[in-house]
Amino acid sequence: MNAPRTRVQRRPVHGVLLLDKPLGFSSNDALQKAKWLLRAEKAGHTGTLDPLATGVLPLCFGAATKFSQLQLDAPKTYEAIARLGVTTTTGDAEGEVLRECAVTADMLTPERLAQVQQQFTGAIRQVPPMYSALKKDGKALYEYARAGVEVERAARDIQIYQLNVAPALTGQAQPAIKIIVTCSKGTYIRTLGEDIGAALGCGAHLTFLRRIDTGGLGIDRCVTLADLEAMDEAQRLACLQPPEALLADHLHVTLGAEDAARFLSGVRRRGAWPDAKAVAVFGQSPRALLGVAHVAAGELIPDRLLSPLEIQQILQSQPGASAAGILETP
Numbered sequence: 210m211n212a213p214r215t216r217v218q219r220r221p222v223h224g225v226l227l228l229d230k231p232l233g234f235s236s237n238d239a240l241q242k243a244k245w246l247l248r249a250e251k252a253g254h255t256g257t258l259d260p261l262a263t264g265v266l267p268l269c270f271g272a273a274t275k276f277s278q279l280q281l282d283a284p285k286t287y288e289a290i291a292r293l294g295v296t297t298t299t300g301d302a303e304g305e306v307l308r309e310c311a312v313t314a315d316m317l318t319p320e321r322l323a324q325v326q327q328q329f330t331g332a333i334r335q336v337p338p339m340y341s342a343l344k345k346d347g348k349a350l351y352e353y354a355r356a357g358v359e360v361e362r363a364a365r366d367i368q369i370y371q372l373n374v375a376p377a378l379t380g381q382a383q384p385a386i387k388i389i390v391t392c393s394k395g396t397y398i399r400t401l402g403e404d405i406g407a408a409l410g411c412g413a414h415l416t417f418l419r420r421i422d423t424g425g426l427g428i429d430r431c432v433t434l435a436d437l438e439a440m441d442e443a444q445r446l447a448c449l450q451p452p453e454a455l456l457a458d459h460l461h462v463t464l465g466a467e468d469a470a471r472f473l474s475g476v477r478r479r480g481a482w483p484d485a486k487a488v489a490v491f492g493q494s495p496r497a498l499l500g501v502a503h504v505a506a507g508e509l510i511p512d513r514l515l516s517p518l519e520i521q522q523i524l525q526s527q528p529g530a531s532a533a534g535i536l537e538t539p
Contacts, residue, residue: 222249223271223523224449229431230258230266239434243268246437247445255280255423256394257342261301264420265428272519273452276501280455283424284370286391290377290417291402293317293384297414298354299340300399310411312384317376317409322386325408326374329401334364338400368393374405385416425457451523452515453498459489462502462509466494473499473517478509497524 226247230239236257244252253274255267264287269277294312297304315321337343339354343362353360370391377387388402399415406413421428432448440448460482468478469492482488482504490499490509500514515523 217248219250220248221271221522222247224451225273225454226268226449227426227431228266228268229433230263231434232263233260235260236266240268242434253277262418265423265426265431267426272515275513276455280424282394284391285420286422287398288419288421289388289398289402289415291386291413292416293406293413294411295414296412300338300403301415312411316411322374325405326372330369330372332368335367335400336364337362338397365395367396453489456489459487460485461489463491463493475511479507
């Protein structure tokens, strides 16, 4: 008989783990593995990466899950390799070949690449791929695609903030281009690769995709699942960024003890703050994130608050810290 599996004792964990998602893992697979390694009670990710993609996947634990939407909406930067002259059913190397086309030298001149680069920079419209999780009548598009059904999709407005297209040195006989793109939420890089290939006149599909930044959180700050597995528990917890790592572009406001306690109760505070749509609010002594807010006409208006218990747990995880002064309502 097999020995019974040991039940993992979950615990409150608060923070952001910047994960370098491995090839072949779905975003949820990676999340569940990290959640298990940290024995965390509550966790969520900040937008999916395809199993064939690697790179930056911020994972939110505990209180940080309250701010995960901010990363969903953040600009993202990708590196991709698109093989030219071959289109596939999925827009990547997993699909079946649809069409093959010769790639000629005039398609890859610096002038032609610069022209295509300009064509796909700025505000553009993009038709979502059939192999995507977008839903039609309650059913994911990829389910229709697998059944051989083509569904009409409306083009969507997206923003390409920066784009670089250059010949890729892959060591393969088939020509390829390297794409580095910073784009808005809702951009499909597989579709961008296909559209660039079509504009060059030969078609293309992605053979490599890596996210290197999301909302200012770069790949150089990431840890791999293999790294995490090799660590002890204390080292794993030390990899967590505080929840405010998701709020770097927010205006920071610090409140004294009385104002902090009232703010945590959902009460607006008045002060000489400029109008701002995104504010990260901290208590002063000890310094602790209280939540996010916005400022209008000198009023600090709570939007999303941490609970007193969450603040206490975060502070207790910091050596020598105490929640006194923040959690005591005057």
